[in-house]
Amino acid sequence: MAKWVYSFGGGKSEGKSEMRNLLGGKGANLAEMSNLGLPVPPGFTITTEVCTHFYANKRSYPAELKAQTAAALGAVEKIVGRKFGDAKKPLLVSVRSGARASMPGMMDTVLNLGLNDATVEGLARESGDARFAFDSYRRFIQMYGGVVLDIAHHHFEELLEHAKSDRGYALDTEMTAEDWKELVVDYKAMVEKELGRPFPQDPHEQLWGAIGAVFVSWMNDRAITYRRLYQIPEEWGTAVNVQAMVFGNMGGDCATGVAFTRDPSTGENAFYGEFLINAQGEDVVAGIRTPQQLTKAGREKQGAKLPSMEEAMPETYAQLVAIRTRLERHYRDIQDIEFTVEKGVLYMLQTRSGKRTAAAALRIAVEMAEEGLIDRKTAVSRIDPSSLDQLLHPTLDPKAPRTLLSRALPASPGAASGIVCFSADEAEALAAGGKSVILVRIETSPEDIHGMHAARGILTTRGGMTSHAAVVARGMGRACVAGAGEIRVDYAAKTMSIRGRTIAAGEAITIDGGTGEVFAGEVPTVQPELSGHFARIMEWADSYRRMKVRTNAETPLDARTARRFGAEGIGLCRTEHMFFEPSRILAVREMIVADDATARAAALAKIMPFQRADFVELFEIMAGLPVTIRLLDPPLHEFLPHSEADFVELARTTGKSVAEVKARAEKLTETNPMLGHRGCRLAVTYPEIYQMQVRAIFEAAILVAKAKGETVAPEIMIPLVAVRRELDVMRDHIAKVAEEVRAATGEAVEYSLGTMIELPRAALRAGEIAETAEFFSFGTNDLTQTTFGLSRDDAANFLGAYEQQKILVRDPFVTLDQEGVGELVKMACARGRTTRPDIKLGICGEHGGDPASIQFCETAGLDYVSCSPYRVPIARLAAAQAALQESASAASLVKKPAAKKSAPALDRHARVRLDAARRGAVRPAPGRTAPLARLAVAKKPVVKKPVAKKPAPKKAPAKKAPVKKAPIKKKPAPKAKPKTKTKSKRK
């Protein structure tokens, strides 16, 4: 019989933390904590498979579920000695959702379930506290009403407000038992009116109502939005946890709280959290009351008056500290925990790995490695490369003048300026229009997620460090200042005011989520310092990395930034940008409208010194490193004038009439410029352009070598090659210039010639192109465009629909399409290497900075990735993780067949990769051995079996080849190519 329900509690569980897929994160960890002997109220988890079943079967449950649930509930009753629905000693439960990945605030928890008109009396009698019992009952009606019965929140709020104002109360705490009892009557009447039927009194009906609501909520809008933002598959489903209630609201010796085992903002190894005395459930995170600090140090740091838990409940606090250590040792990661204290007894209600800022992630990883909790590889693997973005971006310029408006909680670091806006929808709309927005809310809720995502920063006037706004902002890497209680927000008037000053929607403010400060207007920012833990992780990452990381840069500023970030050369210098400078564009235009080669050469001669100066500066910055320069790529009409004044000026300098100049421009206009007269096609018709460029490159290299004693190794890259002969023609032009420069200066420049692979034909014919090309650089932007036949400039209009209808999972311009474009890349690599075993392979499209695509580049065995300067550290880390993963999977490949009998243990994909390793297709970088190849060599006996299964390679009779040599045996080298003419290592 299928098992749909897993029990936990009473010191043992049917589940464990590894069963997260089945039990959800919350359920799996409740089970694990219970197994560890921690005090967890007993309960059970209804699995995610029930959710799947629910949606696959017209929202119905598997037949066995009722009985299994009843049995599990019976077990809970036994442990706590209470009965569900019993009027004397009622068992109350919470019903909590819990998906595989934590989705904070996405699904609502119902507490105190099992209360009705009869059990509430039992609870009152038994606890001797009628006030507590009726307060719990009204909370239950309110939560259940909202979550399960879909009754709007404000109905309850209004009744509560009336109840208080009628009695002249300001606070909930002034309500007496009698008052709550009366409110319960009002609540029930209102529910009956809204619903058309009474509030359910049968605890079992309540239970199944709540379970159903959790499953249904998996498909609500906010859950769907969250899943889309974080790419959580819908198929995962959620589990439901039903757990015996414990009460943090039974008096002064009760409390509820949340904590992080380390500081989630800075990563400091200090216990960190908030709690509330005499409170239940989500009161801490909801921001209704301002919570107290967990530790004395924390309280002192904040200058708060109310005592910390350490001071108010020292014994319970000591137990909590012991659990903190226990959990960290067990999970070997920072934990985010929820707990409740009932009459001095501590209960654990949740643990999960804590969300942390990028800075905290680095510090925690480094310190845990140093503490010996994890090893360095784990430390490196733990950092999400994309999250480094948060650190690489500017912070407030300390010298800049500023007007402080308020200071509140530093909820998520980073500085952000933008215009104030008060609703998530507006924030989204303004951001879509290119505006920087600061979303200002009293507090945020899951409905605001899209606006928080669109905003640069978030400011709330209520709530603590663990409020919804703070948690979500940290996860998203948005700056956030929370709990700015001094600021009053008026949604209707769209203003925020503070100490007599009013700021309206649309005015700029700046927030610093690292200090909690809020400033008027825009405050300038400065670059971050990249040292300490960041440097440590990078150093470790670099020791595991196989691929090199270069940058795409053409300006000195970009090149310097990239070097500071650790770039190991330039992988793409786009020379067209250099043509657009105001001081040069006129000469460029003269060149374009020139009637013949002589006139063209004259115009080009004016541009040449500029180009040379550009390269001199770049080469100085990059001295000692390779620099790949792509010769002019875009169609010429991009440089042509647009305004009348420009045409007039061009006419004047060229001595032509305006009409003539315009006619020339007209002629250059193309129907489909993306597929038109661009790239090397330009130089087929106008070779002088490329000749000028390479002359500038060679002369610059000579100048820099003379001045610095060191220069770069220029790699000249020809764009848009489809046919090998195109490259041959370019090679000859370039060789001619090289010879002229040598004759004139007596110096020979060492350079290499290669090509972009950005057209499918080039990928297909890579074998013969490699006869001329000494390197390939995959221009995956154009290669994606041409492989899909999909215009990058127009795709945005409809790619959204493609993603929505799941035709494409990811935007192929962001993450490389491994199946299609990736196949071409792999094919071109293999064919290129067959011709030229030492061909250098890299990628220079946007994908070079995308971690998922970098992983692919590692498997494809590229030598380097190249990306924009700010992504260089991200790429370094992603490349290290890819190398670690690759060697881990190679290791498991080698192990698997050893455990089983023979090759069939390998799946097809694995076998292909193992073969690739054996053939050396996963190529080591010079001086290093690729992890796969290394392993295949090292573990010879194991590799033997898959070898034997495979059809023997044609030229090496496998039978006779000694086993130990098989893996390292190189294919007979292709007949050595004579060095191409371009390899001009002449003296």
Ligand code: ADP
């Ligand atoms: P979320 O996923 O939003 O964190 P939870 O299911 O963790 O929701 O519930 C929120 C809070 O409700 C918990 O932190 C805890 O304080 C309270 N809670 C849940 N179950 C119980 C219980 N069995 N007894 C007491 N409090 C509970």
Ligand code: MG
């Ligand atoms: Mg919640």
Ligand code: MG
């Ligand atoms: Mg929780």
